[in-house]
Amino acid sequence: MARNRTNPGKGSSKKKVVKQSSQEGSTNEVEPPVQRPKEIRSQRSRREAQNGVPRSVAATEGLKYNKFTFSAVVVALVSFVAYYGYLGYLETRIYTPLAEEKVVEKTGVDVPDRFWGSYRSGVYFGMKHRSPKSLLTGMMWMLPSQMRPRNPGLRHLCQQDDNLRSYGWVEHDGINFGVQEIFDNDIKLTTSFVKRSGGSNGGDWTARISVQPLVDVEDARDISDEIVLSFYAALEPGLEGTLDAERQGDSLNALHGNTSQLGSFIIRFLSGNGVLQSSHLVTKVRSVNEISHATLSSMGSKRINGKWIYVLNNHNVPKEPGQPNLFVHQVHAKGPFTMEIVYETASFFNRPSMLEGEAYTEALNSHRDEFHRKFETTFHLKAKGFNSTAIQFAQAALSNMVGGIGYFHGTSKVQSIHNSAPVPYWAASLYASVPSRSFFPRGFLWDEGFHLLLVNKWNPEISVDIISHWLDLMNTEGWIPREEILGEEALIRVPDEFVVQRNDVANPPTLLLALHDMLTRHRDWLLKNHKFTLYRMWPRLTAWYHWLNRTQIGELPSTYRWRGRNSTTKRELNPKTLASGLDDYPRASHPTELERHLDLRCWMAVASVLMADLADLLGYDRSKYLATHKALTDPDLLDSLHWSNELNSYADYGLHSTKTVLKRISKPDSEFSHHHHVEKERVTLIPPKYGFVNVFGYISLFPMLLQILTPNSEKLIAMLNKIQDSNLLWTPYGLRSIAATAPFYNTRNTEHDPPYWRGPIWININFLALKSLKYYSTEGKGAVAILSKEKYTKLRENVIENIMRQYYKTGYIWEQYNDANGDGKGCRPFTGWSALVVLIMSEEY
Structure with a gap:
């Protein structure tokens, strides 16, 4: 204008x-x-x-x-x-929460029976409460006879490198109590705790630590029955509150505290006979990950009656501004020795007595008796003919699963194609079981579905709580990060390359498998107690299901492709497919958009029928889910997309070379190559072409594993015959992950990465195999029923015997098992899905 x-x-x-x-x-x-x-x-x-x-x-x-x-x-x-x-x-x-009602309706002190717990999965023993910021307690110890220069051998975080003979829960009900045994050289530590409900701030609890020498030390050289044992209490940085020490000389008798979540409370330290010297530390740390360092840096020694005694010295501690938030009570003791830590809330007005000494022992024994009774009525192992040794093993497997449940709070790092750099997710809490306390003390999405199959059987209330927390982590797109690394204690254990979660990367929807299993086992209970929880879950489940269908769809109709494979890598023999959960399992050697992934197609078929069943239960329209399920289970369509006549089995499809190798590439013109190690690179010896991937293994079994095939399928007969071939998957210890004759069998994926899903035996897939074999043995006819029954009986026996044998031989349940000799491999203890052996023993699939 x-x-x-x-x-x-x-x-x-x-x-x-x-x-x-x-x-x-x-x-x-x-x-x-x-x-x-x-x-x-x-x-x-x-x-x-x-x-x-x-x-x-x-x-x-x-x-x-x-x-x-x-x-x-x-x-x-x-x-x-x-x-x-x-x-x-x-x-x-990517960091906007889904605009639906939260599934978790109550948490914190509003769920008093699950408020306190052994939720610090990554430490050998510690208690915390389910709040964004918690009062943390934990145990540390050193053995004077094992101390070395520059390596005092402090035990605190569960570490593979500590090389303990064994450690883990032998009894734990997930709610009220737990008993753990730790064998370190010739010392046995037994940690236990008991909770007592009462008051308005989460109730009381007491922990007992008993130390027992395993040998007569009088005549044994280089062996000692002495221990330097510490128990600490810390206000997590960011938690508003106070802790004040009640001292008697060098000893810390008690702590008086107050926080907004706990109100007023007291922690008493009670030690029995055998104490050579007591000492304490009062300081401030900026992070919970500084607790070990702060304790070690204040450690000193002094000679008393001709013996060197280790003590904490507050003068050696750097002075941080502000109120102290870490208090450590330490004793140098001579075994046998017992320490009790008694936590009492001031809101408990009708407490019958202090939970210590005989009162504690009586309460603990009562919970143990109830645990044994419930275990037998739930799993019926004694009735099935298992002896006491086998039953104790199964009890330990279950206890480590529920005892490994943790509570995490923090902010994930995430990134999409629209973000130039990683950005923070919203601050969130997660109540979840962990695969391994020493190596994976955090939440994994696809692992969780397998974990809950066991937890469902033991305590469905815990399962509902865990599923609810996972679904509340969903963003507005319908995506859930596949790995949840929340809080400082979780983050410190994760290599940088795995920290950032990308929103195009999925994970198998095993939570649906767990939810459907719960509906099958506990339908009436669920509808009576959690019908409205299911209604809150529904919009999140539909968002997740549609996100999977939208983002993981293939180029051809009715095909699917896992995202996240690296098509430009030169280091990997076969680019990993982390989204599938099977990591380095061989796929098409040269990733393209035209790949077809068989396992994902099967997962979506199962997800569709499970969504249909849940829709029917809640009164929603299930027709579209049934239509998708019908299309994905159409045998002719499945065969046209994934059946390989050459392999006589189902397979992935993609741009694949049958011959790739890792070689060190000579670069004579490069100054770098003359002075530094040159890493091996992939060399393709035969040009890739589109076709079926020539690997027979777990992926090939998925139409059977997830019962996509009908009991009268001709293809099922072919698969059952191939399973029993020892040159392919069959071993005396379980089904190996790929055939011994496959091109990538037991090959490294990079110069530094050993084979992971390329031969070893994995218990979650063997569980699915046993579940499907039992199904086909009862639903099938003729040869299908006979072969399925035969394979089921022998495979079940092999898996149970090997896991139990390795447990008593090594002290651990393992992440995977060697297909050549049955030895445990990977990390330990691994009582995530390997604990499914309890369901295999009870034949509860």
Whole structure:
């Protein structure tokens, strides 16, 4: 529009204005719609006069022209703003929570029986409560006879490198109590705890630590029955509250504390006979990961009665500003020795007595008796003929599963294609079981579904709580991060390359498997106690299901492809597929968008029918889920997309070379290569071509494992016959992950990465195999039923015997097992899905 620099009321006409502009070049007058330099306006006026265009018409046309220009500029500007605004919106979607009602309705002190627990999965023993910030307690110890220069051997975080003979829960009910045994050289530590409900702030608890020498030390060289044992209490940084020490000389008798979540409380330290010296530490740490360092840095020794005694010295501690938040009670003791830590809330007004000494022993024995009774009525192992040794093993497997449940709070690091760098997820809490306390003390999405199959049988209330927490981690897209690394204690255990979670990477929807299992086992209980929880779950489950269908779909109809494979890597023999959960299991050697992943297609088929069943239960329309399930289980379509006549089995499809190797590439012109190690790179010896991936293994079994095949399927007979071939998957210890004749069998994926899913025996897949074999042995007819029953009986026997044998031989349940000799492999203890052996023993699938 025209901008007036003078008052238009002076009556100057447009014609006059143009004339004056042409003749005089005056600027102190009403301007045309868009001001131009005098020369341009004069030239335009002369052209208009020469063409016979009246000046008034020319002015009107100029106005139209300028309006059009202005409109174009406005549209361009609005489009620019809208475009970049949309990009900004896309950037925020990854960390925007799903706009649905939260599934977790109650937590913290509103769920008093699960408020306190052994939720610090990554430490040998510790208690915390289910709050974003917690009062933390924990145990540390050293054996003087094992101390070395620069390596005092402090035990605190569960570490593989500590090389303990064995450690783990032998009894734990997931709620009220737990008993753990730790064997370190020739010392046995037994840690236990008992909770007592009462008051309005989560109740009381007591922990007992007993130390017992395992040998007669009088005649044994380099063996000692002495221990330096510490128990600490710390206010997690960011938790508002106070802790005040009650001292007696060098000893810490008690702590008096107060926080907004706990109110007022007291922690008493009670030690029995055998104490050579007591000491304590009062300091401030900036992170919970500094507790070990702060304790070690204050450690000193002094000679008492000719013996060197280790003590804590507060003078050696750096002084941090602010109130102290770490208090350590330490004793140098001579075994046998017992320490009790008694926590009491001030809100408990009708406490019968302090939970210590005989009162503690009586309460603990009562819980142990109830645990044994419930274990037998739940799993019936004694009735099935298992002896006491086998039953104790099974009890330990279950106890480590529920005893490994942790509570985490923090912020994940996430990234999408719309984010130039990782961004924080929203701060969230997760109640979850962990695969391994020493190596994976955090939540894993696809592992959790397998964990809950066992937890469902033992305590479905815990399962509902865990599933609810996972679903509340869903963002507005319907995505759940596959690995949850929440809080400082979890983050310190994760290599940098695995910290950032990307929102195109999925995981198998095993939570649906667990939820459907719960509906099958506990339908009436679930509808009575958690029907509204299911209604809150439903919109999140549908968002997750549709996200999987939308983001993991393949190029061809009815095909699926895991995202996240690296198509440009030179280091990997076969690019990993972390999203599938099977990591380095061989897929198409050269990832492209035309891949078809058989296992994902089967997972989506199962997810569809499970969603249909849940929709029917809740009164929703299930037709679209059934339609998807029907399409994904159509045998002719499945065969056309995934059946390989050459392999006589189902397989992935993609751009694949049958011959790739890792070689060290010589680079003589490179200065780097003369002075540094050059890492091996992948070399493709035979050019890739599209076709079925020539690997027979776990992936090939998925139509059977997830019961996609009907009991009368001809393809099922072929698969059952291949299973029993010892050159393929069959071993005396379980089914190996890929055939011994497969191209990638037991090969390294990089120069530094040993084979993971390329031969070793994994218990979660063997569980699915046994579940399907039992199904086909009862639902099938003729050869299908006979072969399934035969394979089921022998495979079950092999798996149970080997896991139990390795447990008593090594002291641990393992992540995987060697297919050549049955030895435990990977990390230990691994009482995530390997603990499914309890369901295998009880034949509860």
